[in-house]
Amino acid sequence: MNRPTQNVAGHCRFCGKALEHTFVDLGMSPLCESFLAIDQLNRMEPFYPLHVFVCDACFLVQLLEYVTPDHIFTEYAYFSSYSNSWLQHAKNYAEMITSRLGLTRDSLVVELASNDGYLLQNFVAKGIPVLGIEPAKNVAQVAIQKGIPSVTEFFGEKLARDLLHKGQNADLLLGNNVLAHVPDINDFVGGMKILLKTRGVITLEFPHLPRLIERNQYDTIYHEHFSYLSLFATEKVFAAHGLRIFDVEELPTHGGSLRIYACHSDDPDRPVDTRVHGLRVREEQEGVGRLEYYRGFGEKVMATKRDLLEFLIRAKRDGKRIAGYGAPGKGNTLLNYCGIRGDLLDYTVDRNPYKHGKFLPGTHIPVFPTERIQETRPDYVLVLPWNLRDEIISQLGYIREWGGRFVIPIPAVEVV
Numbered sequence: 001m002n003r004p005t006q007n008v009a010g011h012c013r014f015c016g017k018a019l020e021h022t023f024v025d026l027g028m029s030p031l032c033e034s035f036l037a038i039d040q041l042n043r044m045e046p047f048y049p050l051h052v053f054v055c056d057a058c059f060l061v062q063l064l065e066y067v068t069p070d071h072i073f074t075e076y077a078y079f080s081s082y083s084n085s086w087l088q089h090a091k092n093y094a095e096m097i098t099s100r101l102g103l104t105r106d107s108l109v110v111e112l113a114s115n116d117g118y119l120l121q122n123f124v125a126k127g128i129p130v131l132g133i134e135p136a137k138n139v140a141q142v143a144i145q146k147g148i149p150s151v152t153e154f155f156g157e158k159l160a161r162d163l164l165h166k167g168q169n170a171d172l173l174l175g176n177n178v179l180a181h182v183p184d185i186n187d188f189v190g191g192m193k194i195l196l197k198t199r200g201v202i203t204l205e206f207p208h209l210p211r212l213i214e215r216n217q218y219d220t221i222y223h224e225h226f227s228y229l230s231l232f233a234t235e236k237v238f239a240a241h242g243l244r245i246f247d248v249e250e251l252p253t254h255g256g257s258l259r260i261y262a263c264h265s266d267d268p269d270r271p272v273d274t275r276v277h278g279l280r281v282r283e284e285q286e287g288v289g290r291l292e293y294y295r296g297f298g299e300k301v302m303a304t305k306r307d308l309l310e311f312l313i314r315a316k317r318d319g320k321r322i323a324g325y326g327a328p329g330k331g332n333t334l335l336n337y338c339g340i341r342g343d344l345l346d347y348t349v350d351r352n353p354y355k356h357g358k359f360l361p362g363t364h365i366p367v368f369p370t371e372r373i374q375e376t377r378p379d380y381v382l383v384l385p386w387n388l389r390d391e392i393i394s395q396l397g398y399i400r401e402w403g404g405r406f407v408i409p410i411p412a413v414e415v416v
């Protein structure tokens with residue numbers, strides 16, 4: 001929005017209109033999950049644009065497909081089971097939806113992007129048949145070892161038809177943090193339409209764009225995250241594929257997410273809940289259907305970068321030692337965009353052993369096991385997965401013993 005795009009870079013992945021308006025431009029960044037081994041540090045590293053546009057016809061906020069999903073997702077470092085609060089979230093969801101829909105041993109639950117089976121295992125424990133779809137083979141393998149049937153392919157209309165052909169269609173079709181991660185949103189939603197039973201229900205969770213804007217969560221922008229969704233834009237996409245959103249919940253996860261419930265447009269048993277009307281009205285009041293709403297985000301992001309750098313530089317000048325906590329995708333966007341390298345952050349730690357001994361893409365900050373914090377007693381711990389801040393602050397409460405403090409970078413620099 002700050003300037004017209006010089007070379008019209010592409011077309012809206014939903015409605016096809018030329019994209020002409022910048023939402024935010026975070027410059028060039030490496031793929032946020034491409035952690036480096038020590039022998040890769042001296043090699044050339046690919047960087048791709050993180051330039052986000054808003055479509056002035058349907059208001060879908062989106063990143064162009066600079067990198068194909070094959071490249072990103074076939075060997076993926078993200079294992080859902082390494083976050084306690086996310087595991088609990090999945091368990092609560094399984095309880096709620098089983099009773100709400102009356103799922104039984106005769107139902108089929110299909111999860112898109114089923115990861116390591118962190119969610120489906122809850123249905124398996126109840127004896128409800130499940131099928132996971134997870135294109136990242138190394139991650140799906142973990143699910144299969146747990147006894148969760150998993151298909152290692154990308155989901156879309158073709159796979160939906162293949163499954164239907166084998167007699168598999170879903171009473172519950174769910175996907176958490178996947179709708180935003182598919183480049184061809186029409187093929188994906190079209191696939192859900194095919195795989196859903198006549199009276200079946202879809203639930204999807206994804207970060208809610210108005211919260212991203214309000215809370216300055218620019219670091220949730222990365223190459224894997226193609227669409228940034230409001231209810232407004234999502235309803236348009238679903239309607240175009242013969243699906244209807246009949247209920248919605250606002251969740252605190254990932255800094256503010258929506259959980260939408262959808263069914264076939266002509267399903268007579270599922271009237272649209274007042275919560276959908278309520279959120280539509282609030283989004284409209286916030287301005288999601290007007291281009292002006294998207295203006296100004298870029299400037300707000302730059303201001304946050306300056307504040308964080310100011311804090312880190314001052315702390316370093318005072319001789320403080322600063323460590324990171326976590327190595328999430330969002331951390332890599334933030335560190336690369338802000339230009340924070342080993343000069344400002346000594347190292348980071350993560351609970352996921354897959355990342356230990358590796359280096360963050362772009363910034364080359366080393367990743368250690370969490371014990372490193374106790375061994376080196378840093379003055380500040382920069383919390384990169386700020387969406388888990390309470391969990392992390394309580395797990396790492398011991399840093400208070402040596403006067404250590406936590407730094408939360410988003411929505412504004414906060415020391416606690």
Ligand SMILES: [Zn+2]
Binds near residue numbers: 014017056
């Ligand atoms: Zn559009």
